[in-house]
């Protein structure tokens with residue numbers, strides 16, 4: 001519904017934008033009239049630009065980057081309000097940005113947009129842009145504008161990128177639950193925000209935005225990266241078959257916080273294993289058949305889409321390692337059989353340690369399980385000779401030469417936990433020993449191969465990969481984990 005309101009055309013969209021501007025001004029004590037230039041990423045119908053210019057009272061140089069269709073809609077709307085002379089549609093790379101006007105830049109002409117502006121605005125459009133477009137925005141350093149007004153979903157990795165540059169994150173509140181404003185008014189701290197998404201290392205690496213159909217816009221990493229955010233959307237933005245090794249060590253029972261997935265019975269005339277109403281054949285998915293306690297349902301419902309991405313992201317010769325607690329291992333094994341296929345199961349590794357208190361009324365549980373699946377049965381890379389050897393248990397029973405060389409590890413790995421005062425200790429609560437990760441990286445990758453850990457914690461996979469000259473991508477939703485990884489991997493990069 002739209003109503004006339006003193007020259008402003010009002011709609012619910014305008015009410016939202018009024019709220020955004022009001023909160024920005026209240027939280028930052030901003031003076032819109034002092035802003036000479038604005039870049040807005042994704043301007044929708046042009047409502048925010050309209051309100052901002054009205055409030056400003058003058059004529060800032062305002063640039064909106066959007067899809068060509070929305071640039072046209074904005075032109076119709078904004079020129080009907082401010083007059084045709086006040087709004088420029090930038091039609092090609094030769095059209096300069098008009099000072100003190102509203103410039104509508106279709107993304108195809110984005111190279112025309114100035115490098116800097118006083119204020120950078122994006123109210124949720126950036127969240128909904130492709131990962132490649134997000135990276136482009138960050139790497140053009142628009143988050144380093146003196147003033148910042150962003151709207152972001154909960155858990156959005158870009159929040160970390162903006163906050164590292166000295167912005168404040170506030171919940172929107174009841175108007176839009178689970179949404180946040182990321183705001184800054186001056187006083188930019190000079191940690192380059194681009195670092196939070198893995199900054200380009202050389203000029204050669206610096207960004208260009210390619211305009212492609214959405215389905216083609218998944219990306220491959222080109223440099224080692226540490227990413228802050230929920231792993232699911234990040235995985236979704238990655239191109240197929242980019243990683244030779246994926247190792248994950250998810251926390252127990254994370255699913256409690258996630259929405260429940262409906263787990264189905266699938267009609268399947270050919271392979272259905274049970275009969276239903278009217279004699280129809282059904283195939284029941286594992287998760288629907290199981291009578292797990294609720295938290296296991298939730299846990300597996302949380303993990304399954306991530307496992308599916310893991311399989312998609314592996315190269316044809318790639319290997320997936322899932323590190324789990326002994327209480328979860330059998331549930332996860334069935335889930336992985338479903339995602340990868342039983343013939344892709346390679347090993348169940350038992351990591352045995354001997355540390356901590358001992359139960360008195362049962363056998364003390366002193367092991368973790370690592371389930372190993374390959375993308376292609378028989379077609380996987382496995383280099384037993386590259387693996388660090390271990391001492392024979394009874395060296396007196398083999399030749400001196402053999403005893404000195406040590407033996408190949410089996411699927412039972414005796415290995416200490418991270419020593420409390422050892423140099424690899426980061427203080428991150430669930431940190432796994434580098435020795436375990438070194439074996440995995442040595443056996444299942446070659447130098448230069450890409451490794452992924454999307455529950456990365458303190459970044460143990462990254463540390464092992466860096467030592468062994470492999471590349472890595474590490475994802476974690478905890479800012480503490482990301483801070484630990486940055487410090488840890490900066491140190492390993494320096495000592496390498």
Ligand SMILES: C[S@@+](CC[C@H](N)C(=O)[O-])C[C@H]1O[C@@H](n2cnc3c(N)ncnc32)[C@H](O)[C@@H]1O
Nearest residue numbers: 230231249430431432455457458460476477478
């Ligand atoms: C058991 S720890 C990993 C420890 C790691 N292997 C190490 O050696 O330090 C699990 C990690 O998963 C992260 N995590 C949990 N849910 C996540 C999600 N949805 N997306 C990304 N990270 C998540 C947690 O923040 C935690 O750091």
